[in-house]
Amino acid sequence: MTAELAALLAQDGIANGAIYVLAALGIVLVFLVTRVIFVPFGDLVACTALTLATLEERRLPGTLWLVPALAVLAFAFEAVTLWRAGAAARLPRAALAWLALPVLPVVATLAATRWDLPDGVLVALTVALVLPLGPLLHRVVFRPIADAPVLVLLIVAVALHFALSGLMLIAFGPEGMRPRLLLGGAVEIGGLVFTGQMLLMLGTSAAMSLLLWLFFEHTMPGRALRATAVNRVGARLMGIRPAGTGAVAFLLAAGLAGVAGVLIGPINTLAYESGFIIGLKAFVGAIIGGLASYPGAVAGALFVGLLESFTAFWDSQLKEVVVFASLLPVLVLRSLLAGGGADENEAEEEL
Template sequence: MTGEIAAILAMDGIASGAIYLLIGLGLVLIFAVTRVIFVPFGDIAAFTALSLASLETGTRPGTVALVAGLALLATLIECTALVRAGEIGRLPRTLFFYLVLPLIPVAAVWLVAGMALSMPVRIALSLALVLPIAPLLDRIVFRPIADASVLLLLTVAVALHFALSGMGLLFFGPEGVRTKPLADAVLDVAGLIVNAQTLLIVIAAIVFSGLLFLVFEYTLLGKALRATAVNRTGARLVGIRPATTGTIAYLLASLLAGISGVLIAPVTTIFYDSGFLIGLKAFVGAIIAGMTSYPGTALGSLLVGLLESYASFWSSAYKEVVVFGILIPVLLWRSLSMAATDEEEEAEE
């Protein structure tokens, strides 16, 4: 391997790691606030790419029917719960948040499908369309079992992924898609030829990671999310509703998934089930950080991207084995670390 090839592989690995970074941050955010390992996260990214491709070809995205169905079901569940609790006065607010808001992008995409739209408009519509998916899934699937064990929540999340994959096949078909590149330029960086699309992916990951940091550090919303992640009972005692912060966490994570789908669609052929593998690799990066640290997730995701890039050079058939094989030493190390910590706590007691 020459130095030039190593540099090219490193650039590809950093670009892949940047995608895994955005998805990994969303996974950690949802897990910290709700204890749910949101396995369908990658599916939302794939649906964004498929929706964008549909708008480019002038067809109506299948996501329209998916979001409309989820909105109706979530509204029915929430209204039923309010009627049983005798809180009739909250019905208008529920109808607005669970039905009207999700159906606005649905109606917009339904009306403009088939028209010649500019790229920024297509991207904005695709992001707006997938944005309600995660919060609606939370209300339908996870909130009724919010106090269940992490293992049960994980089992439900895996089942939900397979359900969404089936819907993806139904709505989008088995064909793969690739969207138009967001940037066509080719740049010369220190003698290394870099595609502008790759550079855009890296910049987007840095920008949105920085914005997420600012939200957590300097906004009341971010502090409420952090409080819920640290102590749900304590957050409830000071007036923070875990259900509301959970919805916000799902909303932010859905935005990160949508951005990831827009960025990856021009460089990778996306199928209806491509999201699972993308999300799983991001999950490896999050596991390296223990599903708790955002900076650790960033480093872990970049490590996964670089490892995948170099492994594909040496043996593309085994690159997935190499990437997922890193979980074994990481899990062993974390298991031994937890055992040592438990022994120290018992000794102190």
């Protein structure tokens, strides 16, 4: 392998790794705050790409009925909870949070699709449509079982993945779709040619990582999320509501999934089931990074992108096998470093 070929493979691996970075950050964020391994993260990525492609074809995407349906369910769950707690006076506020706000992007999209809109507006509408899915799924699926063991939460997350895949099959059909490139052209840097879309992927991934860091370091909601991730009981004693931080974590994760879907859609044809493998590779990166560290998740995701790229050069049929098999030495090494003496309760506390 020549140095020039190695540089090209590294370029491709880092570009793919930029998408895995966004997904890994979302998975780690949700896990630290709620203990949920968000398996359906990749489904939100695919949903974003399919929604954008459908809007570009001047058709109405299935997201327009999926979001209101989840909003009605979420409001029903919240209304029952408030009624049982004797807090019926808070129902109007709940209706605003769980019905009006999630449905607002749907109404805006229905009104806007009458005109030929520029790509930037379509992207904004697409992300706005996907954004409420995170908090709505948290309210309907995970909040009622928030105190369940991690294994139960994982089983429910896997079941949710299959449910979302089925709903997306109904909403978008079995055929794959690909949105238009957001940024064309190419730039030569250091002898390597970077397409506009690739530069957009790299720049957006870096910018989102920076914004996430600023959010955690310099905002009160970000500090509340950090406190909940460190000690859920202590955060609750300090007046931080785990339900609220969980909704914010899922909202941020849905935003990251929306950005990732907009970026990866134009370079890969995605279908209703395509997001699972993207989320799984990002999860591998998060595990390699420790599943408890954002910088570790970034490094692990970039490693997965590079490993996938170089493996595909040798044998494209083995790239998934090698990526997933890379977990084994990492897990064995961590087990050896931990001494292998942790009992079952200690292991669950670590998760």
